[in-house]
Amino acid sequence: MEKKNIDWSNLGFAYVPTDKRFVANFKNGSWDEGALTEDSNIVMSECAGVLQYAQTVFEGMKAYTTEDGRTVIFRPDLNASRFADSAKRLEMPAFPEDKFVEAVVDTVKANAAYVPPYGSGASLYIRPYMFGISPVIGVKPAEEYQFRVFTTPVGPYFKGGVKPLTICVSDFDRAAPHGTGHIKAGLNYAMSLHAIVTAHANGFDENMYLDSATRTKVEETGGANFLFVTKDGTVVTPHSSTILPSITRRSLMYVAEHYLGLKVEERDVYFDEVKDFAECGLCGTAAVISPVGKVVNHGEEICFPSGMEKMGPVTQKLYDTLRGIQMGQIEAPEGWLKVVDVE
Numbered sequence: 001m002e003k004k005n006i007d008w009s010n011l012g013f014a015y016v017p018t019d020k021r022f023v024a025n026f027k028n029g030s031w032d033e034g035a036l037t038e039d040s041n042i043v044m045s046e047c048a049g050v051l052q053y054a055q056t057v058f059e060g061m062k063a064y065t066t067e068d069g070r071t072v073i074f075r076p077d078l079n080a081s082r083f084a085d086s087a088k089r090l091e092m093p094a095f096p097e098d099k100f101v102e103a104v105v106d107t108v109k110a111n112a113a114y115v116p117p118y119g120s121g122a123s124l125y126i127r128p129y130m131f132g133i134s135p136v137i138g139v140k141p142a143e144e145y146q147f148r149v150f151t152t153p154v155g156p157y158f159k160g161g162v163k164p165l166t167i168c169v170s171d172f173d174r175a176a177p178h179g180t181g182h183i184k185a186g187l188n189y190a191m192s193l194h195a196i197v198t199a200h201a202n203g204f205d206e207n208m209y210l211d212s213a214t215r216t217k218v219e220e221t222g223g224a225n226f227l228f229v230t231k232d233g234t235v236v237t238p239h240s241s242t243i244l245p246s247i248t249r250r251s252l253m254y255v256a257e258h259y260l261g262l263k264v265e266e267r268d269v270y271f272d273e274v275k276d277f278a279e280c281g282l283c284g285t286a287a288v289i290s291p292v293g294k295v296v297n298h299g300e301e302i303c304f305p306s307g308m309e310k311m312g313p314v315t316q317k318l319y320d321t322l323r324g325i326q327m328g329q330i331e332a333p334e335g336w337l338k339v340v341d342v343e
């Protein structure tokens with residue numbers, strides 16, 4: 001299989017259509033078999049549930065080329081189960097988890113020419129999603145749904161080197177107690193747009209959201225979970241029922257404990273303790289970890305000792321180890337890499 005002629009290392013994070021996508025439909029109470037198609041457009045009712053009442057959920061993960069030339073997907077089984085949780089919360093039919101992984105694998109296989117070569121730093125981003133497609137005007141769940149998977153090649157996240165982020169404590173809330181903060185739904189992003197545009201206008205890279213009930217505890221950013229490192233080297237991540245359970249964060253906590261022998265804690269993290277941490281990072285599929293250099297709370301600055309030039313030492317080790325696992329340079333825990341057979 002010949003790779004596409006793409007300048008991999010100069011790709012950004014923007015939609016580039018690839019050859020094939022997977023489509024399955026839910027009608028009369030069941031899913032059809034689904035199939036790959038070349039058609040990247042969707043025709044639907046003007047009154048589709050997704051358009052009127054935002055009934056849509058999604059996932060995001062990546063495929064890479066390992067050092068020994070295999071095409072692998074990182075932990076798609078966890079995306080499948082999180083996707084099922086998201087669908088359930090929005091009263092959407094479950095998409096069977098094994099079929100989800102199969103659809104993801106088939107879509108990557110059909111677009112293997114777009115999986116960037118080893119060493120390029122780029123990857124093939126995979127976007128599964130599901131939405132209510134039948135007309136809905138009185139507020140209720142749609143009766144028909146479409147599940148799709150498309151892929152798009154994305155460039156190295158740290159193009160031109162790592163730059164620690166400056167983030168601000170947001171005056172907006174991301175998720176309500178007992179709301180939808182723990183699921184991957186488009187609606188959580190729609191209402192975060194004003195907050196991120198405001199943060200950018202004020203010169204910040206990202207928002208730090210606090211728990212909306214008490215505004216005393218750290219939750220997450222718009223699209224990444226926090227990891228903190230204490231001065232004595234313990235890796236700490238906020239525990240909360242209103243944050244999205246990041247697969248990258250869960251993997252990094254495992255790596256911290258089992259590969260690096262560090263102490264790990266998932267617990268309430270009060271904003272008052274943020275000033276005492278040595279390092280801070282944001283974790284998600286996009287970057288693995290982006291270091292945070294500074295947190296600003298209404299003019300009051302917290303500067304982490306790791307500074308504004310590079311990742312802190314523990315963050316760097318976590319990053320190198322997880323990247324090494326993804327790239328096949330470090331042995332992965334059982335089941336973390338789903339190998340795609342490409343000819």
Ligand SMILES: *Cc1c(COP(=O)(O)O)cnc(C)c1O
Nearest residue numbers: 223224225244246247248284285
């Ligand atoms: C997707 C997402 C993350 C990161 O999750 P990963 O599985 O690591 O990519 C974190 N927070 C939010 C709100 C998200 O939507």
